[in-house]
Amino acid sequence: GESVGLHLPTLSVQEGDNSIINCAYSNSASDYFIWYKQESGKGPQFIIDIRSNMDKRQGQRVTVLLNKTVKHLSLQIAATQPGDSAVYFCAENILLGGQNFVFGPGTRLSVLP
Amino acid sequence: ETGVTQTPRHLVMGMTNKKSLKCEQHLGHNAMYWYKQSAKKPLELMFVYNFKEQTENNSVPSRFSPECPNSSHLFLHLHTLQPEDSALYLCASSQGRIVEDTEAFFGQGTRLTVV
Numbered sequence: 001g002e003s004v005g006l007h008l009p010t011l012s013v014q015e016g017d018n019s020i021i022n023c024a025y026s027n028s029a030s031d032y033f034i035w036y037k038q039e040s041g042k043g044p045q046f047i048i049d050i051r052s053n054m055d056k057r058q059g060q061r062v063t064v065l066l067n068k069t070v071k072h073l074s075l076q077i078a079a080t081q082p083g084d085s086a087v088y089f090c091a092e093n094i095l096l097g098g099q100n101f102v103f104g105p106g107t108r109l110s111v112l113p
Numbered sequence: 114e115t116g117v118t119q120t121p122r123h124l125v126m127g128m129t130n131k132k133s134l135k136c137e138q139h140l141g142h143n144a145m146y147w148y149k150q151s152a153k154k155p156l157e158l159m160f161v162y163n164f165k166e167q168t169e170n171n172s173v174p175s176r177f178s179p180e181c182p183n184s185s186h187l188f189l190h191l192h193t194l195q196p197e198d199s200a201l202y203l204c205a206s207s208q209g210r211i212v213e214d215t216e217a218f219f220g221q222g223t224r225l226t227v228v
Contacts, residue, residue: 034216043203043219044156045115089156091217100169101217103156 008087010108019077023090023104028071030092034101035064035075039086047075047088077109085111116140119204119220126194127228134189134223136204144207145187146217147179151200162187194227201225 013019025033031052036044050057050064050073057064063076073090087108091101117138126132138145147159161169162181176198178190187204201224205217 036219041221043115043117043119043205043221045219046216049216100158100161102158105155 008106008108010110012110012112013080014112015080015082017080019075019080019084019109021075021077021088021107021109023073023075023107025071025073025090025092025104026102027092027094028068030094030102032093033064033066033073034091034093035062035073036089036091036103037084037086038089038106044089080109080111082111082113085109115218115220117204117206117218117220119202119223121223122221123224123226125226125228126191128194128196130194131190131192133191134202134204134225136187136189136220138185138187138204138206138218140206140218142206142208142218143184145181145184146205146207147177147187147189148203148205148219149200150203150222156203160189191225194225196227199225199227 011019011021034049035047037047038044048059048062048064050066052068055066061078065074075088077084087106089106090104093101120135124132144163146161149157149159158171159173160167160179165181165184176193180188201222203222204220207217
């Protein structure tokens with residue numbers, strides 16, 4: 001797990017509880033957002049995405065909420081499991097205008113037994 | 114596996130050495146990226162290649178030299194690095210800017226230690 005920052009925000013949740021991870025994005029012109037999960041010793045892996053014409057999107061056990069007014073993104077994980085322990089990053093992009101994903105600093109999620 | 118393979122997984126090099134990192138993607142993507150992930154900063158974009166052409170150099174020092182011989186391969190040539198360059202170097206690929214799904218797929222990274 002040394003691939004992430006020493007001063008990452010950390011969220012600790014009990015196994016079985018729901019987790020909510022928050023992200024403030026920087027560019028009001030961004031119209032495409034992704035949540036990535038990075039486990040120790042691995043590269044970031046795609047979890048779920050959302051476009052700016054939506055304010056909510058659901059996947060398997062995960063939900064992403066987008067509030068464009070305050071430039072805020074959240075990731076909700078239902079019934080958190082030990083395998084969910086990782087660092088979670090949000091990334092923003094502008095479709096058809098640029099392809100350079102800008103990543104947030106990340107949040108470390110620790111699932112307690 | 115994400116379809117993006119990086120080698121080596123770990124590399125230790127002296128400040129006078131020259132080494133190269135390799136990335137290969139089997140996804141048919143047109144865009145490839147180098148990112149740096151260090152202990153003190155979030156993911157930092159270094160270089161972007163789109164259809165083998167470098168489209169972005171994010172103020173990266175010249176001791177890092179990228180090469181993209183074709184759409185499937187990306188290299189990062191390293192020379193006279195500094196200890197502060199020690200980090201996880203991540204390669205990613207995506208379809209590119211035109212199409213709908215522009216999710217970036219990442220490799221496992223190369224853990225670089227400069228001694």
